[in-house]
Amino acid sequence: MRRPDTRFTALLLLAALPPAVEAFVLVKVNFISAQGLPPQITAVWPYDTYHDLRWIFVYHNSWLAFGVLMVAAILLRGLLTTGLVALAWPGEVDRPSVRWLLTRNTFLSVLVALFVSPWAVASVAASVVALSWLLIASLLPMFLLAPFLQRAAVVGPWWRGLPSWPLVGWSSLNFVLITVTGAVAWSVPKWWTVPVAGVAGILNGLLWQRTVRAAVLAPPPRLAWVPVTPLVALLVLAVPFAVPALIRLLPGGGTKVDAAVLTKPLPPTVRHAVIVLAGYGSTYDGTRPPDPNVQRFSYRGLGPTGEPLPYGSTDTFQSISSSVDLLADQVERLHRRTNRPVALIGQSQGAMVARTYLAQRRHPAVDSLAMFSPLVNAGRAYYPPPGDQTGWGVATGWQLRVIFGGVSLVRPVATGPDEPFIRSLLDDAPFYRNNLMCPVPGVRLVAFLPTATATEAPPGDYTQIPVFQQPGVHGTLLGRRQAQENLIAFITGQSIDRPRREYYLLQRISAAWQAPPLAIWINPAWQAHREPDPAFTGKVCLPN
Incomplete structure (x- = not known):
């Protein structure tokens, strides 16, 4: 059996390597706008899945590609989480078999992807219309769900009862860590992004150690007979309705013109x-x-x-x-x-x-x-019109249509993801991004x-x-x-x-x-009015 210090070192290396590799690729291709994302790749659930899904929802151009990417992401996420949990397991407690952990974490990868999917889609929609309240509405559910999902990889009936206060604290620290390291990774000079992402991964490894330990050694949860996690998942569905309503209460908010x-x-x-x-x-x-x-x-x-x-x-x-x-x-x-x-x-x-x-x-x-x-x-992502079954973001467009359809069952909605104003932002995105x-x-x-x-x-x-x-x-x-x-x-x-x-x-x-922007040069729908891409140039107003 390996010594605890060797296992701890392996945990930090496993947590650091994926962010460093992603940062290296982004710097190599000069993808400036996305260089704040790598620290999130080995974060504790659900932020790691939130990272994966935003890339997939932007960068797929067919239903087949979407399906392949989703299956690959779920399997890799299950495998990576199994390794992180196994290495973070406290030494004084017997650890389940690797097979059990792999089965459990692969299943949970599917479940968390289902939880997170609507909010990752909302994040992509926020990049289309460039509205801060929509980004907040996509992010707030992640913050609320995090303490509940962090138990999922290690304890049995994780969906019942309230999470312990240490789990709430570690999940909040995880949010702060992702925010700060993402800002630093973007702000440092070019190749410094890679070591910053690696350090962020090491910090993620420390958080995995603390959260796994807090979950395994936690006393019996309060309200252990209540399915709290499913109830919270239902509760966060109200977030998209609450955020714009709160904004309308602010002075000058809403649609009234007070000029x-x-x-x-x-x-x-x-x-x-x-x-x-x-x-x-x-x-x-x-x-x-x-x-x-x-x-x-x-x-x-x-x-x-x-x-x-x-x-x-x-x-x-x-x-x-x-x-x-x-x-x-x-x-x-x-x-x-x-x-x-x-x-x-x-x-x-x-x-x-x-x-x-x-x-x-x-x-x-x-x-x-x-x-x-x-x-x-605006216009940093794309999805084709409903009549097209191929094109960048095709599955994202249909998920948005399903979400709007579901919302309209609760509250009448006069608009949708394909109404003409939104399609203008999608179709003429190069102009709005650069000019x-x-x-x-x-x-x-x-x-x-x-x-x-x-x-x-x-x-x-x-x-x-x-x-x-x-x-x-x-x-x-x-x-x-x-x-x-x-x-x-x-x-x-x-x-x-x-x-x-x-x-x-x-x-x-x-x-x-932010959701990663879709590269302007890659989308055939933008060929007629292609502009220099600020996501890669780091500048606006560059001539063709």
Whole structure:
């Protein structure tokens, strides 16, 4: 029998090798955006499976490839977990046979994959629409499930009773460790990522030792007769409903547009006509702003007299190209009526429409655009339309459709993963990943970014235009006094640029929790409008 110190060394080596190998491959191919992920590969359940599934959901291009990758991942995960558990087993307790551990951990690999799959899919969806609340909704269930799943590899009826406090503490430390080491792995110079990932793996090995020991030596659990783990798994299904509801309670949250330019006349110093483009799910009842030089953009277009038509929330679900056509008509008619230069103010989806308009159909009179909460680095993943049975992310698309179908049974859902606005982000992803936050000749631009948007995309270069950053979440800045004052200053010609230091820190902290971006060059669906890929160049706004 090997000495305990030899077994401990073997545990640390086994935990360190996979992260170091993955980091080496990512650095070798210069996959910059994904370099915060390797520390997670040998983390304690469920984070290790969360790591595996995000790669698979992004990088498969057929049902066969998806099936092969899933089977391979489950078998390898069962084998790796068996080795980690066997080496971490406390010496004072008899260990089950390796065969028993292998059977148990392979079965649990299947079970944990089923638990984690919806949230890994949600993480990929978050990379499509670049919304921080969706990333949080995909990650929070992992945090809640972790203390319960960490017992699964070593104890019998692991689904019953509450986990011990040491398991809760070690699982929380595991989350912190993944976050910190992911940030460091991304931040260090190129090849330093490999040793950082290796050190992170060693720390994972220490956590395996502590969690296995805590599970094996734990006293009888409280509420041992209650199937707590299945109940918690059902409870976390409510997370996607709770997070957006909480965000709507925040000042400025929801879909309401609280722009001062819509409620009172423009200051005399403003010489522009202004169009305000609201975001996804917004509504407009036809009320005219008090200033005749200000208009709401209508997702239904203009009436016979040139006035923006009232619209409902479902009207915003149209494709970005359809909205661009409507905006082009509205800009033309507003400029003709006022004979003034035109400034655009876009929030969320409205910012995406306005920026796409500048790239495709800009009128010479439009010389200013203020974007509030634009979807920075959207379109980082892909899934084909429902009629296509091949293509990158084909299984991911169908899982999203099943999830939306299930949600609609509980609460009516007017939209889905294939509605035209979402498909616009998928189909024109190269433009939104490389050019959204780039200068436009003859146009002044500024982006008003709540600090939560720092977690919506992998860290790195994301803008070549001025930014005004302020604490908040998506869609909450336009109604704030300080942002409105700076907006008016911008329209009058003043320079606005106020980045915040914590924004870059938040970018790095989120590095471990992003889904890996799909390489632009690999997707045939993007060949018609291929752009340089920030995921590999580390830069935006690079020319073709």
